[in-house]
Amino acid sequence: MNSQAKAIEELISRQPENKVLTANQVYSQLPKSFSEQAFYQTLTRLTQRGELCHLTKGLYYRPRRSRFGVVPLGEQTIIDHYTENGQGMVIGYRLYHQHGLTTQISKNVEMLSNVLQENKKTVGNAKVSRLDLNFDDAICNAIATLEILQNYRNIEDINRQQMAEYMKKFALNYSEEAILTVLSHRKYKKSTIAFLATFLGFWNTKHTLQQYLSRLSAYAIPQMEEFYAST
Incomplete structure (x- = not known):
């Protein structure tokens, strides 16, 4: 040798x-x-x-x-590799379940991470997408909220009461800087941004999300009564 x-x-x-x-x-x-x-x-x-x-x-x-x-190498070891120390976060059903929005949980793991050199990678049952951000608490909360709102209609067995509580907490602790940073790095539907703006408006939270929306468009989003019927 x-x-x-x-x-x-x-x-x-x-x-x-x-x-x-x-x-x-x-x-x-x-x-x-x-x-x-x-x-x-x-x-x-x-x-x-x-x-x-x-x-x-x-x-x-x-x-x-x-x-x-x-x-065997545990799933959590792979998750930690991509997410620890502000390098990324878990999204998808694992995220929804973590926040109590559904009892459903996927055997697969979806993650966003700044560790990847390529755009996407699959490691066992983990699927990772590259996102060049520092995943501090504010950024993770912003991403989590946008992911939840974007996929709201497709989340099985969603707990709307828990969703209402989650969005109330997010609105009352809203970070405009974090949301704008995420929107500058990851694409979300205009209807998702409109959905977020509606929640923020319901809780009288100031924001500038109108810059992403058209006044001439009617976005197909749920009514707040779906979440706050008794409020």
């Missing part, structure tokens, strides 16, 4: 077990004189020996072993 291959193997051996490894990030830790071809040849060799597992293009992990064999 040549010195480069040995150094690469030693670097891989120091990586935590059962943690997602991005190949190009690991490669960047090596001296610039190291061959990229040699690096990936070493990864292939380690995978063939069972010292490394290949998840999907560019992603690997060092398997943890017990007396029963290899410990």
